[in-house]
Amino acid sequence: MNDALKATLAPTLKSWIESANDPRSDFPIQNLPFGVFSDAVNERPRAGVAIGDWIVDLAALKDARLIDAHGTFSEPRLNAFIALGRESWRAVRVALSALLARDTPTLRDDAALRRRALVPRETATMHLPVEIPGYADFYSSKEHATNVGSMFRDPKNALLPNWSEMPIAYNGRASSVVVSGTPVRRPNGQLKLPDEPRPIFGACRKLDIELETGFIVGQGNALGEPIPCEEAEAHIFGMVLLNDWSARDIQQWEYVPLGPFNSKTFATTISPWIVTLDALEPFRTATPAQEPEPLAYLRHAGDHAFDIELSVDLRPEGAATATTISRTNFKLMYWSMAQQLAHHTVSGCNTRVGDLLGSGTISGPTPDSCGSLLEATWNGQRPVRLEEGGERAFLQDGDEITLRGWCQGEGYRVGFGECVGRILPARSLT
Incomplete structure (x- = not known):
């Protein structure tokens, strides 16, 4: 610099x-x-x-x-x-x-x-600030992955063996990425109720948020030419806030064996302002210790995390006051953006200018730092209480979610603005 x-x-x-x-x-x-x-x-x-x-x-x-x-x-x-x-x-x-x-x-x-x-x-x-040719979403918060693994598997084996070896991800749907302020319609899909032998079709009953950031690819790579981890940050234009809305009940039924599909494709919201990596440079910090040491293609020297405070507010329809349901920090992410991009391209996959890569849900170590309602309410068992009364296990129609993110400097802050979405009722298909 x-x-x-x-x-x-x-x-x-x-x-x-x-x-x-x-x-x-x-x-x-x-x-x-x-x-x-x-x-x-x-x-x-x-x-x-x-x-x-x-x-x-x-x-x-x-x-x-x-x-x-x-x-x-x-x-x-x-x-x-x-x-x-x-x-x-x-x-x-x-x-x-x-x-x-x-x-x-x-x-x-x-x-x-x-x-x-x-x-x-x-x-x-x-x-929408960029035309997005492709979108991939990672699963890089150890706290989030541990919570989900504990919830649906044995807590002693919450992380599958591959999680600590590589940044896990899935390819999402770029066409449904929308800018902050765009309403989000509750999706329909197949739901498998525990007491029914076959699935039913209907509106999602467990609509959730995912508090994430995303980065915009600024320099792509040719097909067959991976991006080295040490050079990956030079390929990143900047970061946005990202809410990868999730239909948990649709996801639970469809994700085996190939992962999420309709439970994720209906909408992904990003903030309108792209904060460049240069603006974030003063807030660079060390990533969490990685054990075991990553394979050679995922190693990079120096500090590759960023101290970004994150929060989620939920405001029910008609409410004057929003409730902050999560506070966490991007610096907790186990896998860095550079490692995510290096892994994404190591097979020879080409990326293009404007590609969006999501961090995955960002959760912290405490109950008030969960980046999803799935975790915060333990799959609906412990609803969160709202400022003006009432509670939420998952999102209701009319709820408005606002993500915020900022880096605190000496007498100033570098912020991302807001990432906002309001839930509309599902379309009737009868």
Whole structure:
């Protein structure tokens, strides 16, 4: 990381956009996450960067010749920009940081340009930031895997032998990945009731969340050419929050022998802002100890976890108050993002710009740090109590789930914003 890039991470750096200097803001000048937005003045989706309460219109800055990215910012997805490579991502970050710094007058003192280039976040509509060619979801939290294994198998053998040897994953459905704020309809499917000889068809009765993060592939690999673990982070553009909604009762019946299918394909929600790995660099930390030592292709030196605080809020329909049902941290993940990407490609599988890889449910060691209701309620046996009364074993129609994530710095935080979804009733197929 060169000196110019390091300067964008200085805790003392301030912006002339005052809301960005609020220590509670997710989007200080040290963050500068990328997304795609539109607004009432210009309904064309285009690239933007969040700072404080505002969005910087990158297409407007490109037109004013203040940043250079080969004309990619007017497109409705970020893929073309991401495909330019890490040096281009970093060049735009450095240019934006300089433009938005408190003592830089170029944009600050040009009222006409500010009107074109700054859009209030509250008036903007956010869109899916990337075209997602492929989606895979991992199972990399040891606490989560242990909880699930204990629940459905012998607690003494909660982890299967392969879990500690490689990052376990399944290939999901990219077409049903949606941006935060998109309603999620309760799925229908086959349900096997314990007292019935055959399955019935109906609406999911055990609809659940999965608190996850995801990363966006920024540089793919050719078919047959694996990505080495030590080089994997250079292939990652950034991270999002991710809720891999799960129909537990459909999943329980269908997952043998090939794993989840309809229980996962109906929706996966991601946050609209992609936080780059460069913005997360000050929050890098060590991964948990891995025993046994991974095979050679999964080894990497240094610190490859990130200290990201995570939370889940549940607000029932009509309720004024949400209940925080989970608090945990990304740094607990047993397998790193680099290891996940290296394992995904070691067979020769090619990845493409915009591919989404989910972390898997992120749980901690305490009951209030479970990343799913399946764990928090022990498959419905111990419902969680809500702030305004009532309880939940699994999600009900009208429930709204909000994921949040942030890294706490000295006087500032680098946040992901919100990842929100509200449950709609299942469609009637009769």
